[in-house]
Amino acid sequence: MEPIDVFKALSNEIRLNILQWLKEPEKHFPKQGAHLPKEVSYKGGVCVGDIQEKAKTSQSTVSHYLNMMQQAGLLESVRYGKWTYYRRNEETIRQFAEYFRTEI
């Protein structure tokens, strides 16, 4: 986990929102996919299309952002069929909080 990459990833309002939305997916993505049983898709995260709709930006931009956040270690993804589900990587997020608390 490179702290600079985390700071960069979160220095954009849309990306910061995405990370916060994914903290409570049931709350922010209520009419979620239905491509899969509820418990599976929430455990696996939220699909790109649902995030795009909520973020009100283009498909390519969302895909780019999600990839950027994954590179920074903030998200991880799983593919089920044609859908890619993104969810938070809580371990990195915790590590970053600890890094900030102790080293900044």
Added chain:
Amino acid sequence: MEPIDVFKALSNEIRLNILQWLKEPEKHFPKQGAHLPKEVSYKGGVCVGDIQEKAKTSQSTVSHYLNMMQQAGLLESVRYGKWTYYRRNEETIRQFAEYFRTEI
């Protein structure tokens, strides 16, 4: 304190370094100013010139960066004579750590 501004301020290696250096000014600015008695100048922070020298970048850039970090709430400044001393704003830094821990 606007979290986005803090993320932006720290998404640059030089600025992140400055914040870390100012955590232990005696360690990172040993031959510090001498414009003022040691305890005064460390309490008041480190002057722009010393930070510039350490950061190895131009005077205007450092001044710009310090101002940016102050706007974000990460630093505060005091002027003694012709020197401006910058120091950390520990309250904001603590608030941000808490924000990250609880809301991100």
Added chain:
DNA sequence: TTGACATATCTAGAAAATTAGATATAATAT
């Protein structure tokens, strides 16, 4: 196999950040 759909990648123009030189301002020393 073909068609439709979800997502990723490529490309490029627009916007913002980075950076330093030039200049302005403010304080001190002579």
Added chain:
DNA sequence: ATATTATATCTAATTTTCTAGATATGTCAA
């Protein structure tokens, strides 16, 4: 008053980020 020094601000060139349209890839359904 003038010269010097420290810092701030202005300006502009360069680099990076943002963003979306176009296209490619992968998967499923008919």
